[in-house]
Structure formats: C-alpha cells, structure tokens
Amino acid sequence: MNKIIIIGGGAAGYFTAINAKESNPELEIIILEKGNDVLQKVKISGGGRCNVTHACFTPKELVEFYPRGKKELLGPFHQFMTGDTFEWFEERGVPLKIEDDNRVFPEANTSQEIIDCFQKAVDKLGIKVLTNFGVNEVYQQEKKWVINTKNEKFEADKLVIAAGSSKRIWDLCETLNHTIIDPVPSLFTFNINDKRLVDLLGISVPNATVKIVNSNLEASGPLLITHWGMSGPAVLKLSAFGARVLADKKYQYNVEVNWLSRSTEQILNVLLNLKKKEPRKTVVLKSPFTEISKRLWERFVIASEIINNENWADLNNHQLENLANQLTKGVYNANGRTTFKDEFVTAGGVDLKEIDFKRFESKLHKNLFFVGEVLNIDAVTGGFNFQNAWTSGYICAQALAN
Structure with a gap:
C-alpha cells in the first residue's frame, strides 16, 4: 500500500x-x-x-x-x-x-x-x-x-x-x-492621504482606470474610496500585477486615476458643451456624470480652482482644463499599503x-x-x-x- x-x-x-x-x-x-x-x-x-x-x-x-x-x-x-x-x-x-x-x-x-x-x-x-x-x-x-x-x-x-x-x-x-x-504581498489597497478623498469613505465609481506613474502598470474596473485611500477591483488587480514593482518602491509611488475611463478630450468637450447649454447653473451643485457622486464632484471642482458660487459661464479655459484633468488624470501619492489579513x-x-x-x-x-x-x-x-x-x-x- x-x-x-x-x-x-x-x-x-x-x-x-x-x-x-x-x-x-x-x-x-x-x-x-x-x-x-x-x-x-x-x-x-x-x-x-x-x-x-x-x-x-x-x-x-x-x-x-x-x-x-x-x-x-x-x-x-x-x-x-x-x-x-x-x-x-x-x-x-x-x-x-x-x-x-x-x-x-x-x-x-x-x-x-x-x-x-x-x-x-x-x-x-x-x-x-x-x-x-x-x-x-x-x-x-x-x-x-x-x-x-x-x-x-x-x-x-x-x-x-x-x-x-x-x-x-x-x-x-x-x-x-x-x-x-x-x-x-499581492492583493492590497493603496494608502493615500489626500484632501480630495478625506471623509468620502464608501464612495465608488463603476469603471475607473488606475495607473502607476512612470510604469506600464494599469488596470480598470470599480474603484472604492476607503478609510485609508483606494481599494476595489481596479486597485486590487493593479496591486497583484504590480506586486514586485511596488515592493521595490517600498510602497511609495504616484497613482494616476481616470475616474471615468474616458479621454481628457472627451471630458473637456462635455464640459465645454455644459458651458454653452447651462451657462447660469452653478458648477459645484450637480455632477454632470452619473458615475461621479455629488460629494466627489465637489472635491474635483474645488481642486480645479473653481469657486463655490461660480456658474458654468464664469469658467475660463484654464479652469475647464483643470477639471477635465482632475477627472481623467488626477495624481495621488500612495505611501504604504493595507493588506487583507x-x-x-x-x-x-x-x-x-x-x-x-x-x-x-x-x-x-x-x-x-x-x-x-x-x-x-x-x-x-x-x-x-x-x-x-x-x-x-x-x-x-x-x-x-x-
């Protein structure tokens, strides 16, 4: 036997x-x-x-x-x-x-x-x-x-x-x-301390594209804002494929996020159309993108140097470009990781x-x-x-x- x-x-x-x-x-x-x-x-x-x-x-x-x-x-x-x-x-x-x-x-x-x-x-x-x-x-x-x-x-x-x-x-x-x-570690979340994300625990977008700056690492999928930064399938997938690279960086790296997985040019065109069609509406009050919650939209607006009471008609090209960039290629500094023990x-x-x-x-x-x-x-x-x-x-x- x-x-x-x-x-x-x-x-x-x-x-x-x-x-x-x-x-x-x-x-x-x-x-x-x-x-x-x-x-x-x-x-x-x-x-x-x-x-x-x-x-x-x-x-x-x-x-x-x-x-x-x-x-x-x-x-x-x-x-x-x-x-x-x-x-x-x-x-x-x-x-x-x-x-x-x-x-x-x-x-x-x-x-x-x-x-x-x-x-x-x-x-x-x-x-x-x-x-x-x-x-x-x-x-x-x-x-x-x-x-x-x-x-x-x-x-x-x-x-x-x-x-x-x-x-x-x-x-x-x-x-x-x-x-x-x-x-x-392979599957982990990104520890990010950024004022654009503070107190937005639980807010998610259905299809973001996440990149590690100065690398070929990129992943798409749902993204979740957590106590410690970013998680969700897009981030976990990126952490798995980038496990060795990110370990070599001692978990200090920059993350570029396209919250809508659309090109900057496409988003800028949407914003320019809003300026024409809804000139008297206050920019900060409503997100024009169903994927982006009102609270997250407010953060992007503030980060784009747009004042709370400004209407679409008030925005100059620089502000519109800033907002398009925040939505499609915002950069966040990651320092550390949180694993699922x-x-x-x-x-x-x-x-x-x-x-x-x-x-x-x-x-x-x-x-x-x-x-x-x-x-x-x-x-x-x-x-x-x-x-x-x-x-x-x-x-x-x-x-x-x-």
Whole structure:
C-alpha cells in the first residue's frame, strides 16, 4: 500500500487527498495540519461565503488573471477547468451559482457548505487529518520521505506540500534544494492621504482606470474610496500585477486615476458643451456624470480652482482644463499599503522552473509534489486562487493515484 503524507490542511491539501483516494482506494493518506483548525481560509473567503471560482470557461482567457503562473497553468487548465469545478461540487451535493460579477459561490451562500463537503468526503474515504502536527523536518531516506513533527515521525512513499503561504514550509523546501522566490504581498489597497478623498469613505465609481506613474502598470474596473485611500477591483488587480514593482518602491509611488475611463478630450468637450447649454447653473451643485457622486464632484471642482458660487459661464479655459484633468488624470501619492489579513495572498514561493506541471511534481525529487499557493502562483481577487488550488490538487491527485 502506498502511503502519502500531505503537509497542509487547506483547500489544496483536502482536494488533493479526496481526489487521490477516490481514484485509488488502496492509498493510505494522512493530512498534517500545523494548527488546531482546518480550512480556515475557505471559511473566511468571500466574506464567509467562499468564492469557489470564477465563471471564465476558456483556459486562454482564465490564465490572464494570474500575474504569476500564467504560462504554467495553461496546460493544467485544459485538464481541470472551471466547468470541472462546477461538476465536482455538484456531484457531491453542493450546487454553485454565478453572480453578476462572474464570481462563483455555493448556492447555500455559506463557506460552511464547502467545508462540510470536504469533511464528509474525508470521513467517508478514511483519510486521516491530524491537527497540531507542525512539521519540523523533511528528508529522504532510502526512497522514503521522512517527516518529523513535534509529536511524531512519519514515513511516506510520496509527499505533497500544500501548506499555502508559509515561511516555515518554504524554509523546509529550501533544505530540499528548492529555490524560493521571496514572497511579497499581492492583493492590497493603496494608502493615500489626500484632501480630495478625506471623509468620502464608501464612495465608488463603476469603471475607473488606475495607473502607476512612470510604469506600464494599469488596470480598470470599480474603484472604492476607503478609510485609508483606494481599494476595489481596479486597485486590487493593479496591486497583484504590480506586486514586485511596488515592493521595490517600498510602497511609495504616484497613482494616476481616470475616474471615468474616458479621454481628457472627451471630458473637456462635455464640459465645454455644459458651458454653452447651462451657462447660469452653478458648477459645484450637480455632477454632470452619473458615475461621479455629488460629494466627489465637489472635491474635483474645488481642486480645479473653481469657486463655490461660480456658474458654468464664469469658467475660463484654464479652469475647464483643470477639471477635465482632475477627472481623467488626477495624481495621488500612495505611501504604504493595507493588506487583507484574513485573505492574505502573496506573490512568491517555490520557483515554477523546478516543477513538472503535468504532475505538479518536483523536478529535483521524485515523489515530491507541490499544490496551491506554496508555489509562486497567485491571481487577482475573484475566485482565481481557489481555481489554482482545485486544478493543481486534481492533477497531483491523478499522479499520486497511478
């Protein structure tokens, strides 16, 4: 009987164990979890609803959401894809639903549904889950893997590392001569202290374009003003694709925001038309753009050197150009970042050049496998990191079972 040890009681570890055991019931599988609780990241993801995946059903399109791992995941996504995720969960009594923004959740609207599904499968298949079994040492001895924990020593024929973003486990990987790409935060909000944004907490625009000044980094989508600056899908996507660049800048950089995702010339034409059509109306009183709230509009007007009681007819070309620039290329100084501690994602991990992605097996050691976020793979927010867990876990499971 082949004995398999999986280090890490998260989504990728459970998914690997269940699929391997279902494919080969003769396997003996043990999951070692450092803490007392398992599947905690599943529990809190998506605000407690578990954003299982994203409704993108074409591999070539899906890989575009991965700043790191894009090239390597194309082949695996042809083997286990979003549609397979739907089928996998629905076969086990967990129907999924697609929301308006294409994020996918359990129909029951709770992450507990996913946790219960995994727990039920593990119990039924006889997979052992040992909690409070932190791993201290891993090495090979006569074709066996030896795993030392604080409680017990284990031997295994095959070893799977599924411990997510864990410095301790990455250190262990280095003892096995694997290269670790230094981790840096991936999904984070921009800390911006700017009088144009003060006290506008919760105001959003549906489609802004955000750029990092003096770089090629740019992203579009909803933008949200928060206590600490800017967040929302546009900012989170930009933080993911710019994770390494922004870390190198020590999180001090300038952000250019086009709040309307339209050209400065287009917006200037709208403003010039307003000056002709509504000359006697007070500029500050009403936003001419449905996307821009009245309070945010007021800030742009003030920043454009327009006095509170000025009418459209009173504005000179310089003021109109200032206002168009505020709306389409306002620059904000970012100093620092705020990460989501509960749903923390890093760019970094085991170097992808050292992995065989047909099996998610180490190229350096036979029968050593890596799945999920322990690898240098990460994605933007929206269910993509979980899809990597399901795909890598499934493919690894097939390799373990054969």
